[in-house]
Amino acid sequence: MNSSVDDFALGAIRALSMDAVQAANSGHPGTPMALAPIGWALFSRLRRHDPLDPEWSDRDRFVLSCGHASMLQYALLHLSGYELEVDDLKAFRQWGSRTPGHPEYGHTPGVETTTGPLGQGIANAVGMAMAERHLAARFNRPDHTLVDHRIWVIASDGDLMEGVAAEAASLAGHLSLGKLIVFWDDNRITIDGSTELTFTEQVLKRFDAYGWHTASVDAGDDLDALCAVAEQAKMDPRPSLIRMRTVIGWPSPNKRGTPAAHGAPLGEAEVAATRSEMKWPYDPFELPAELQGAKQQILARGKEAHATWRTGLEAYEAAYPMEAQEFRRVLQGALPKDWAEQLPMFTQQYPVATRKASGQVLAALARRIPEFCGGSADLAGSNNTQIDGASFGAETTKIPRVVHWGVREHAMTAAASGMALHRGVLPFAATFLVFSDYMKPAIRLAALMGLPVRYIFTHDSIGLGEDGPTHQPVEHLAMLRAIPGLRVFRPADANETVICWQAVMQYSGPTALILSRQPLPVLPPATTAGAVRGAYVVSRHVSDEDPSQSSALDDVVLVASGSEVHVALAAAARLQKQDIRARVVSMPSWEMFAAQSPEYQKEVLPKALPTVVVEAGVRQGWDRWVGTRSAFVTLEHFGASAPQNRLYREFGITEERVCEEVEQLLGV
Numbered sequence: 001m002n003s004s005v006d007d008f009a010l011g012a013i014r015a016l017s018m019d020a021v022q023a024a025n026s027g028h029p030g031t032p033m034a035l036a037p038i039g040w041a042l043f044s045r046l047r048r049h050d051p052l053d054p055e056w057s058d059r060d061r062f063v064l065s066c067g068h069a070s071m072l073q074y075a076l077l078h079l080s081g082y083e084l085e086v087d088d089l090k091a092f093r094q095w096g097s098r099t100p101g102h103p104e105y106g107h108t109p110g111v112e113t114t115t116g117p118l119g120q121g122i123a124n125a126v127g128m129a130m131a132e133r134h135l136a137a138r139f140n141r142p143d144h145t146l147v148d149h150r151i152w153v154i155a156s157d158g159d160l161m162e163g164v165a166a167e168a169a170s171l172a173g174h175l176s177l178g179k180l181i182v183f184w185d186d187n188r189i190t191i192d193g194s195t196e197l198t199f200t201e202q203v204l205k206r207f208d209a210y211g212w213h214t215a216s217v218d219a220g221d222d223l224d225a226l227c228a229v230a231e232q233a234k235m236d237p238r239p240s241l242i243r244m245r246t247v248i249g250w251p252s253p254n255k256r257g258t259p260a261a262h263g264a265p266l267g268e269a270e271v272a273a274t275r276s277e278m279k280w281p282y283d284p285f286e287l288p289a290e291l292q293g294a295k296q297q298i299l300a301r302g303k304e305a306h307a308t309w310r311t312g313l314e315a316y317e318a319a320y321p322m323e324a325q326e327f328r329r330v331l332q333g334a335l336p337k338d339w340a341e342q343l344p345m346f347t348q349q350y351p352v353a354t355r356k357a358s359g360q361v362l363a364a365l366a367r368r369i370p371e372f373c374g375g376s377a378d379l380a381g382s383n384n385t386q387i388d389g390a391s392f393g394a395e396t397t398k399i400p401r402v403v404h405w406g407v408r409e410h411a412m413t414a415a416a417s418g419m420a421l422h423r424g425v426l427p428f429a430a431t432f433l434v435f436s437d438y439m440k441p442a443i444r445l446a447a448l449m450g451l452p453v454r455y456i457f458t459h460d461s462i463g464l465g466e467d468g469p470t471h472q473p474v475e476h477l478a479m480l481r482a483i484p485g486l487r488v489f490r491p492a493d494a495n496e497t498v499i500c501w502q503a504v505m506q507y508s509g510p511t512a513l514i515l516s517r518q519p520l521p522v523l524p525p526a527t528t529a530g531a532v533r534g535a536y537v538v539s540r541h542v543s544d545e546d547p548s549q550s551s552a553l554d555d556v557v558l559v560a561s562g563s564e565v566h567v568a569l570a571a572a573a574r575l576q577k578q579d580i581r582a583r584v585v586s587m588p589s590w591e592m593f594a595a596q597s598p599e600y601q602k603e604v605l606p607k608a609l610p611t612v613v614v615e616a617g618v619r620q621g622w623d624r625w626v627g628t629r630s631a632f633v634t635l636e637h638f639g640a641s642a643p644q645n646r647l648y649r650e651f652g653i654t655e656e657r658v659c660e661e662v663e664q665l666l667g668v
Contacts, residue, residue, distance in 0.1 A: 006223055008290050009044070009079060010036045011280050014251075016078075017071040018274060019284040020092035020099070022265045027093060027101065030249035030261030031185065032072035035154060037221045038183050038244060039072050042152055043080045044294065045223075046230050050302035051081035054110045057331050057423065058309050060149045061112050061128050065121025065165075066156035066185065067102040068263070073111065074099045079291060081299040082110040086285050105421065105449045113421050114449050117441055119162025122182065123411050125153045126168045127418020129177040129239070130392060130403070131425040134373060137399040139327050144316040146309075146327060150234070153182040157195050160184060160203060164442070167411030172239045173211030174406075175392055180239040181230065185220075187248040191262055204243060213240040220246035251277045330371045330424045333452065333508075339368045340502060346494035351519030354562070355458040357494035358515050359384025361501045362428075362456075366401075373419065374428035374454070375403035377412050382517075383430040383458045409435050413442035413455070420451040430456035432464075433473040433514060436480060446510040447485035454504055455512040460490065461616040462651065463518040463563055468641030477561075478620040480512050487591040490514040491531065492538070492565035493523045496588055499531040503592060516563050518644055534592025535559070535604050539569055541581035556662050559585040559605060559625065560614035564653065567633075568614045571658035580662060583609075590625070610665040616653050631661035 013036035021027035032039075043049075047060045064073045071092065077084045084098060091097035098108050102116030112128075115121040128151045136147040159165050172180055184203065188195045204214040213236040215229045226244070233240035249261025252274045266274065275281075282288065317324040329336070342364040346352060366372045366387035376383045390398035405412040409431050416427040429439075436443070436457060446453050462472045480488045487507055489500035497515070504511040523538065530536025541553060556575075558568040565586045572582035585604055587593060593601065605611070607627030613619070619634040635651055648654060 005290055005294050006040065008288050009040045009294060010221075011278050012079060012287050012291060013039060013072065013075045014278065015275065015280055015282065016075040016089055016285065018266055018271045020071050020074070020089050022268065022271055023090060023284070024093040025265060027071065027265065028068040028263050029071070029266055030252070030255070031066060031069035031156065031187070032075065033252070033261075034187055034220070034246040034248045034250050035069060035072050035185055037223055038154060038226055039076050041223050041226045041230070043076045044298055045227055047152055048149065048302075048305050050306040051077075051110070051299055052303065053306060054082060056306050056309075058147060058149050061125070061151045061422070063113055063115065063121045063125045063128070063151065063153045064103055065115055065125070065153055065159045066118065067115030067121065069154075069156075070099070070101065070103050073103055074108070077108070077110045079295060081295045084109060086287070090285055113418070114445055117445065118156065118158040119165040119168075120414050120442060120445060122153055122155055122159055122165045123168035123414030123442070124418035124421060125151045125180055125182070126172045126177065126411070127415035127420075127427070128422040129172065129180040130175070130400075130415065131419040131422035132179055133177070133392070134371075134400055135330075135424045137397070138370070139323060141316070141320065144312060144319060146313060146316055150179045150181060153180070154185065155182050156185050157187065157190065157199055161199055164410040164414055167408040168415060169207060169210050169212070171406065171408060171411055171415070173207075176211065176237055177239045178237040181233045181242065182240065183242050183244055185246055186243050187246045189248045189257065189259055189262060191259055193259055204241065207241045211238060213238045214243070215240070216243040216245075218245045220244035221250070253277050333423065333426075335505065336368055339365065339505065342368060343498055343502070345498065345525050346522050347525070348522060351521050352494040353516050353519045354491050354494060354497045355382075355384045355515040355517060357497040358456065358501065358513060359386070361498055363387055365501070365505065369426060370401070371424060372426045372428065373401040373403065374416065374430070375405055376430040377405045377409045377435070378407045379431055382432070383456055385428070385430040385456055405429070409438035410442060413439040413446070413453075416453045417442060417446045417449070417451050420446070420453050421449070426452060426454075428454040428456060430458070432459040432471060433457035433476050434459070434471050436473075436476050436512075440479065443480070443486065443510065443512075444483055447483050450485060450509045452508055453510045455510065456515065457512055458515045459517045460514045460562060461516070462635065462639040462647045462653075463516055463616065463644045465517075465644035465647065466641050469638040472639035473617070474635055474638055475618050475620070477514065477615070477617045481590055481621055485509050487511045487589060488514060489589045489592075490562040491588045492560075492562055492586045493520050493528065495523055495525045495528040496531045496586065499528060500588055503532060503589070514562065518563065520563050521566055528586075531586065531588050532592070533596050533600065534589040534594070535585055535587035537583055537604055538565065538586040539572055539584040541576065541583070553581055554583040554609060555581045555666060557583045557585060557605065557609050557611040558614060558658060558662075559587055559611060561587050562615070564614040564616055567648075567653060567655055568658060570655040571662070574655055574659055575662060578668075580666065580668070582662065587625070590621075610662070612658055612661045612665070614653070614658055616648070629665055631665055633657050633661060
């Protein structure tokens with residue numbers, strides 16, 4: 001049976017959820033009301049956390065994967081002593097409030113990740129559990145434990161319907177991530193009606209097959225039963241899925257158990273009827289005084305757990321001072337001082353694919369940055385993303401850093417975000433550029449949260465050749481460049497690749513490296529130094545009479561990225577023979593160039609000059625960088641299956657085509 005204080009807490013969570021949604025005139029009241037028992041059990045009993053220090057590194061993480069139930073999390077944060085006041089709850093879903101419609105990382109104290117798109121939170125949690133395993137293996141010692149915490153998740157039917165959740169759950173079972181415990185809200189209601197319309201699978205059997213521990217609680221409002229099954233899950237070395245049978249909107253007398261309780265306010269009459277059903281005599285947003293004692297107990301328990309851990313940290317620092325210093329560094333996200341010392345420089349005369357150059361850079365970085373963890377979606381050899389180190393797996397005695405993600409691009413991306421959210425790990429994820437389609441939702445959320453995840457995309461254009469249009473990215477650069485906060489880099493050669501990698505490692509948000517399958521000529525290192533600014537003049541006509549006036553003598557600008565920079569250089573050489581002075585601009589990163597001063601931008605890409613854009617992708621977005629006298633040697637259709645040289649020729653991504661466009665612009 002629940003105690004009277006527990007009853008007050010459950011009533012408060014339900015009342016606050018109704019009141020906030022009613023005040024906002026939008027939101028989802030029913031799921032927070034139904035999930036009040038498991039939420040309260042987690043925050044008051046099961047979870048180890050310190051509300052006075054939400055960033056404590058060894059806290060248990062909490063992920064509300066069904067982010068539409070955000071009022072559950074906000075009510076719990078307030079009732080357990082986090083820095084979230086009643087006035088914040090009153091401002092639910094309003095401009096400038098700390099209680100947005102879905103939980104947002106970095107916006108509300110105690111929110112571990114941004115959720116709302118269903119399935120993402122589960123996959124984030126898998127990454128968090130992977131990060132916990134890496135840090136525990138790296139820093140724990142037989143006589144000192146710095147890292148030992150769990151990741152608790154509340155997920156909905158909708159979360160478990162999503163493909164990304166299936167990918168992530170499969171991986172979690174394979175890795176035996178025993179620190180991951182997921183509570184599944186089996187309320188059997190969706191917006192369209194009963195889950196019987198769409199979702200009749202045997203969920204627990206599915207998770208049994210994934211290699212998870214599974215259990216059920218038929219009375220989802222029984223705190224003791226929920227805690228007992230959670231304690232059993234904590235003892236199992238496998239990840240756990242606990243099914244809870246709940247009634248959405250409970251105890252609303254007229255809307256509980258129906259879709260009407262899901263995504264709209266209950267209405268004033270139904271709120272009043274529910275208050276009567278609950279025997280809840282308090283006004284909207286008013287809380288009983290008895291809950292102050294419960295809050296103080298949660299605060300005291302968290303403070304004590306945190307203090308015990310700090311004492312252990314002090315003993316660890318005395319016994320292992322160098323390791324303790326490293327522990328602090330990785331949690332802060334600071335790079336080692338010598339992280340860039342072994343980066344390669346390319347001087348060879350033969351062409352090098354930028355994916356191969358990237359592989360050398362990645363290997364050098366991994367040698368210097370032990371927390372650099374990641375891998376490829378079953379394409380490590382093609383992506384050139386092999387690094388030294390132990391693989392993630394069920395074995396926990398070695399320090400894992402190499403992730404064999406399998407053919408799970410979406411889960412890979414969302415789990416990499418979870419690793420970054422956890423901190424202490426710098427994740428990377430790799431595949432072919434065309435498969436960024438499978439990753440887009442998780443990339444968008446990583447950009448929204450500003451997470452330092454490194455995406456490595458190879459086979460960047462029709463240059464991959466015979467695999468054909470299914471594997472030849474055409475619109476993908478435009479898609480990635482359209483994501484706010486994501487920095488995209490498409491280097492033109494091996495040395496630009498090194499410079500782009502350096503920029504990637506120093507950016508605090510997500511980045512995408514776009515790399516060629518085919519070999520590209522190597523530009524002199526001194527030539528490519530300007531790549532750090534996002535765009536630079538790689539070649540121009542030089543006046544014999546006055547070299548300082550060379551820029552003023554340019555007739556046309558050829559601007560390109562990646563492999564097409566070499567098409568532009570060849571065109572410039574041909575135009576030179578016609579006494580047409582062409583400036584060639586390599587533009588590996590729009591975002592880096594946009595961060596430069598207007599003076600520099602005008603100096604490199606003067607819009608007054610006729611300009612030809614050369615890129616083996618769609619034109620979309622390029623108009624931003626050029627003036628009205630412009631032409632575009634781009635690709636506005638899908639590719640074909642043939643050797644890459646034939647494709648470039650057939651589709652007109654050639655020096656001849658560039659020269660023709662220049663001649664038309666200049667009227668010669």
